Amino acid sequence: MSALESRIDELLAVPPYALAPQNREPAFLALLKDELDYACSRNSRYQNYVRHWPIEVRAALKVADLPYLPVSLLKAEPAFALAEPREIKKTLTSSFTTGQMPSRIALDSATARRMSKAVAAITQDFLGAHRRPYLVVDVPGSVAKGPEMGARGAAIQGLMPFASEVTYCMRPDDAGALMLELDKLLAFAKAHRDSPVLVYGFTYILWEHFVKPLISNSVSLGMANIHILHSGGWKLLQDEAVDKKSFNRGLAQVFGCSADRVIDFYGMVENVGVIYPDCAEGNKHVPAFGDVIVRDPLTLEPVEAGKQGMIQVCSVLPTSFPGHLLLTEDLAEIVSSDGCRCGRRGTCFHFAGRVPKSELRGCGNISRSREPAYPR
Amino acid sequence: MNDLIRNVDTPEDISAAAAELRQVGAITPNATLDVFEAWADALGTPEMAAIPGITFLRLWLRRNTLEPIITRELGQGALDDKWMEDGRARLKAYPVGVVGHWPAGNIEIQPLLSMTCALLGGNRCLVRIPKGLRDQTRQLIEKLVQSDSDHLVTSRIRLLVFDHERLDLHRAMAQSVDGAMIWGGEEAVTEVRALPFPHWARLAVFGPRISVAAIDAPSWNRPAARDVFCRRIARDVWQFDQQACSSPQVLFLETSKGHPAGEFVQALKVAFEAENRVHPRETIQASLTSAICQARASWLLEDVANSATFPTGPEWTILLGQGSEIPQPTGGRTLTVLEVTYLLEAVAKLNGNVQTLGLAMVNPESAATVAAVAAFRGVDRIVPLGRMHVFTPPWDGVDLIRIMVRMVRHVRWSSEPSEGANDGEW
Numbered sequence: 001m002s003a004l005e006s007r008i009d010e011l012l013a014v015p016p017y018a019l020a021p022q023n024r025e026p027a028f029l030a031l032l033k034d035e036l037d038y039a040c041s042r043n044s045r046y047q048n049y050v051r052h053w054p055i056e057v058r059a060a061l062k063v064a065d066l067p068y069l070p071v072s073l074l075k076a077e078p079a080f081a082l083a084e085p086r087e088i089k090k091t092l093t094s095s096f097t098t099g100q101m102p103s104r105i106a107l108d109s110a111t112a113r114r115m116s117k118a119v120a121a122i123t124q125d126f127l128g129a130h131r132r133p134y135l136v137v138d139v140p141g142s143v144a145k146g147p148e149m150g151a152r153g154a155a156i157q158g159l160m161p162f163a164s165e166v167t168y169c170m171r172p173d174d175a176g177a178l179m180l181e182l183d184k185l186l187a188f189a190k191a192h193r194d195s196p197v198l199v200y201g202f203t204y205i206l207w208e209h210f211v212k213p214l215i216s217n218s219v220s221l222g223m224a225n226i227h228i229l230h231s232g233g234w235k236l237l238q239d240e241a242v243d244k245k246s247f248n249r250g251l252a253q254v255f256g257c258s259a260d261r262v263i264d265f266y267g268m269v270e271n272v273g274v275i276y277p278d279c280a281e282g283n284k285h286v287p288a289f290g291d292v293i294v295r296d297p298l299t300l301e302p303v304e305a306g307k308q309g310m311i312q313v314c315s316v317l318p319t320s321f322p323g324h325l326l327l328t329e330d331l332a333e334i335v336s337s338d339g340c341r342c343g344r345r346g347t348c349f350h351f352a353g354r355v356p357k358s359e360l361r362g363c364g365n366i367s368r369s370r371e372p373a374y375p376r
Numbered sequence: 377m378n379d380l381i382r383n384v385d386t387p388e389d390i391s392a393a394a395a396e397l398r399q400v401g402a403i404t405p406n407a408t409l410d411v412f413e414a415w416a417d418a419l420g421t422p423e424m425a426a427i428p429g430i431t432f433l434r435l436w437l438r439r440n441t442l443e444p445i446i447t448r449e450l451g452q453g454a455l456d457d458k459w460m461e462d463g464r465a466r467l468k469a470y471p472v473g474v475v476g477h478w479p480a481g482n483i484e485i486q487p488l489l490s491m492t493c494a495l496l497g498g499n500r501c502l503v504r505i506p507k508g509l510r511d512q513t514r515q516l517i518e519k520l521v522q523s524d525s526d527h528l529v530t531s532r533i534r535l536l537v538f539d540h541e542r543l544d545l546h547r548a549m550a551q552s553v554d555g556a557m558i559w560g561g562e563e564a565v566t567e568v569r570a571l572p573f574p575h576w577a578r579l580a581v582f583g584p585r586i587s588v589a590a591i592d593a594p595s596w597n598r599p600a601a602r603d604v605f606c607r608r609i610a611r612d613v614w615q616f617d618q619q620a621c622s623s624p625q626v627l628f629l630e631t632s633k634g635h636p637a638g639e640f641v642q643a644l645k646v647a648f649e650a651e652n653r654v655h656p657r658e659t660i661q662a663s664l665t666s667a668i669c670q671a672r673a674s675w676l677l678e679d680v681a682n683s684a685t686f687p688t689g690p691e692w693t694i695l696l697g698q699g700s701e702i703p704q705p706t707g708g709r710t711l712t713v714l715e716v717t718y719l720l721e722a723v724a725k726l727n728g729n730v731q732t733l734g735l736a737m738v739n740p741e742s743a744a745t746v747a748a749v750a751a752f753r754g755v756d757r758i759v760p761l762g763r764m765h766v767f768t769p770p771w772d773g774v775d776l777i778r779i780m781v782r783m784v785r786h787v788r789w790s791s792e793p794s795e796g797a798n799d800g801e802w
Binding site: 044045046047048049052054055065069070072073080297298299300301309310327329331355356357 | 677
């Protein structure tokens with residue numbers, strides 16, 4: 001295990017977007033194979049899955065040949081872990097709605113450490129290394145101190161290494177709804193008007209509880225030297241017909257900065273330590289310690305650049321849960337396998353939304369497809 | 377043509393269509409059958425071959441298929457619109473009137489199969505065409521128009537296209553009919569059944585069910601027979617992409633001494649590969665691909681004793697395990713093979729969720745015993761493997777033509793009532 005950990009750390013030490021794909025792939029593939037062997041040795045059920053994969057792991061010629069797990073299989077209680085319960089230091093949970101089960105991601109110390117290091121490496125590549133005042137558009141309780149942490153908390157926590165001080169500008173009202181603390185926000189803006197500032201918020205919270213009320217009150221914070229990171233998906237904003245352009249414009253208006261200071265990043269708690277911020281070209285990049293494969297739903301083969309498919313995320317970081325190769329329920333389009341004009345090496349892609357819920361199926365559909373009411 | 381398939385946007389459009397239908401006069405089953413026979417011929421062109429289920433539709437429309445069904449369900453003489461003697465009385469089938477059809481959204485031929493059942497009872501039909509089936513239905517109905525130059529049948533139908541979320545239009549359609557044939561998943565049939573139909577309307581609901589295949593040991597432990605049965609299972613699984621209620625989702629495999637179940641799975645794999653070469657999928661929803669991947673993974677993660685065989689793509693999946701508990705269907709060419717010690721014991725645990733039992737049993741007496749147990753447990757169809765999708769009534773235990781007719785009883789006077797006779801002494 002320690003040899004495996006050393007190899008993961010070696011890859012983690014490389015600048016995340018510096019390697020040419022052809023230089024990275026052989027070591028990345030070999031490392032993933034060894035991690036799969038390790039995972040199988042830790043969990044007999046996972047071993048049963050890998051054993052039945054149509055391509056034998058050791059015979060795999062590329063990462064796309066290796067056995068991937070549908071991400072929904074991590075929605076389990078207790079968490080689907082490779083580590084012993086006593087080794088688990090923290091459990092991350094994905095966001096979920098009532099009636100759904102969240103993903104539970106078991107982190108041991110080593111995986112948690114790599115997660116922090118990886119997020120820091122990616123963020124540093126986009127923002128620089130120095131610490132700066134950190135404004136969190138959320139409530140302080142989002143970063144729980146207990147053994148479980150939600151997706152919002154994990155994202156907020158992941159940016160802490162860049163914070164010289166942290167300010168939360170929301171509080172819950174008596175009913176638990178989010179309330180903007182305007183006085184606190186204005187004081188923060190006044191104190192840090194000319195300095196570099198980092199802001200993070202969930203996409204929907206930023207729009208609904210920050211941009212909308214501030215625009216309606218004609219508030220502009222005058223903070224030009226700012227970076228605003230946000231994540232969490234566009235579904236709710238699409239329902240309100242808010243696109244990325246108007247979202248960025250709204251944030252820029254409120255903060256008094258240019259719209260290119262707004263950085264959307266794609267990520268999920270199951271893909272611990274890997275986030276995919278938009279570069280200046282509007283593309284999302286794959287770091288050296290991870291990969292993204294976009295698969296054609298008809299064949300499950302990787303698609304060519306320019307075509308859409310289902311996202312598979314790959315990562316060498318986790319050793320406490322089987323999150324190395326995960327087929328998500330999201331769609332993306334590969335932009336190129338290398339050569340983005342922003343200068344970052346490796347694969348870049350565009351996020352294209354969630355896999356649409358299945359349409360009504362036939363009368364052989366006993367207990368699935370709860371979505372539509374009338375036949376479509 | 378445009379008059380037959382209408383995009384409707386207001387409740388008035390629907391009530392107007394129903395009113396037009398009510399002006400149309402009676403027709404005999406024989407006359408309807410003549411048109412259907414011509415329609416079956418017209419559907420035999422190469423461009424129709426790509427529509428899933430077209431072979432069944434053509435077979436269904438044949439006079440040879442339908443005549444015996446009409447006679448059995450409606451009685452001798454029904455073909456020629458004659459009364460049937462019944463003691464002092466006589467009986468004759470009359471239509472319920474205008475029948476509304478709510479087919480499921482993904483069985484291409486279902487709107488028309490449903491419609492033909494009601495037409496054979498002399499009814500007129502309002503058929504809601506699900507958006508995804510509009511193009512195929514148009515192709516099929518164009519052939520009917522060509523085959524019915526006198527408009528005997530086409531005058532009796534209106535095909536309506538409207539968004540599934542238009543509750544006002546669903547309500548208007550329900551209020552315009554005297555009967556309804558409702559097909560689909562649980563939520564769909566529940567919602568449609570709750571629409572404001574007239575109190576006299578007769579509803580036939582064909583809700584969600586699954587189907588099961590079963591093979592006893594002697595039927596698969598000889599390689600030649602085993603391979604034949606595997607081809608038949610593959611055919612049953614492929615039809616309608618396993619999304620019809622008559623599609624097998626599970627296969628009970630009776631343990632055969634000296635023949636491990638893996639041997640059978642290998643033969644089944646060969647049959648699935650062959651079927652996939654002949655009938656490959658041309659499209660798939662990403663959500664179904666996702667469900668197939670989940671089914672594979674959850675099966676293998678659930679129990680280390682479970683095994684599975686599948687290619688790298690989502691084309692087909694065979695899951696192998698033990699026991700008689702039926703897992704949740706995936707509906708994407710994913711067959712769960714469950715090894716059981718005694719077939720009869722597994723069949724005895726079925727319930728009314730199972731519509732069809734596809735059976736391969738060498739011994740006819742044993743097969744009859746299994747069929748009787750299955751029927752008692754709630755299964756409505758017990759058929760040989762390879763014939764699970766053959767559409768023939770009764771379906772879901774219901775006579776498909778009779779359900780939408782009224783059997784009118786005419787009791788004749790035996791003699792003129794005489795003066796002073798008591799009531800009841802005629």
